[in-house]
Amino acid sequence: MELDEPLFYALPTGGWGYMYFPRNVRFARTFDRPYLGMTARFHKSWADFGGLKPYAALEYETAQMIANGARCSIGDQMHPRGTLDRAAYENIGRVYARVTAREPWLHDAEVVTQIAVLQPPERKVGQAARPPVGAGEGAVRMLTHLKHQFDLVSTIDVGRYELVIQSVVVPDDLGELVNVRIHVSEVLPVLRVRAF
Numbered sequence: 001m002e003l004d005e006p007l008f009y010a011l012p013t014g015g016w017g018y019m020y021f022p023r024n025v026r027f028a029r030t031f032d033r034p035y036l037g038m039t040a041r042f043h044k045s046w047a048d049f050g051g052l053k054p055y056a057a058l059e060y061e062t063a064q065m066i067a068n069g070a071r072c073s074i075g076d077q078m079h080p081r082g083t084l085d086r087a088a089y090e091n092i093g094r095v096y097a098r099v100t101a102r103e104p105w106l107h108d109a110e111v112v113t114q115i116a117v118l119q120p121p122e123r124k125v126g127q128a129a130r131p132p133v134g135a136g137e138g139a140v141r142m143l144t145h146l147k148h149q150f151d152l153v154s155t156i157d158v159g160r161y162e163l164v165i166q167s168v169v170v171p172d173d174l175g176e177l178v179n180v181r182i183h184v185s186e187v188l189p190v191l192r193v194r195a196f
Contacts, residue, residue, distance in 0.1 A: 009038045012061060013053065014045045021061070023140045025068045027119060027152040029111055037065035040075040041088045049079050052087055058095045066099060069111040115143065115150035116161040139165060
């Protein structure tokens with residue numbers, strides 16, 4: 001089965017954390033295809049029956065989705081008893097009412113970004129090691145807090161951005177990125193950031 005649009009399932013309170021979606025959506029939206037963000041009404045993990053994610057959390061997660069140009073979805077699963085959780089659906093209804101009220105501004109909206117962040121490859125170290133937090137997440141945190149509009153990219157269309165940020169952890173043996181860096185440095189300002 002082929003998906004018509006990329007799906008980004010992220011249950012922030014279930015282990016992914018609140019940086020997973022904002023980081024990955026900024027990469028996905030560069031592909032000129034529709035994309036969908038999905039969270040769940042569960043608080044700790046999928047099928048966390050008896051748990052109820054707070055309204056404020058669902059509101060924040062769906063607001064992130066629509067602010068980044070994604071369609072939004074809130075997942076659920078029927079309890080083994082064959083019933084749906086009334087309190088969960090009251091929360092979901094309130095959240096979707098908020099999204100619906102904003103739909104006039106969302107139809108045909110386009111994400112406008114000023115900054116491209118060259119996404120360095122992040123490798124696992126050692127057997128069964130967790131991937132490092134790395135430069136990509138650091139750039140997302142910094143630029144989000146500074147309220148800048150940006151994309152994470154592996155290659156760039158130089159005409160789209162006013163500034164390119166490149167981490168020095170991007171190895172020079174990646175020929176394509178080196179060529180992009182050299183080409184961009186002649187046209188656009190390039191901010192090189194070194195990790196300490």
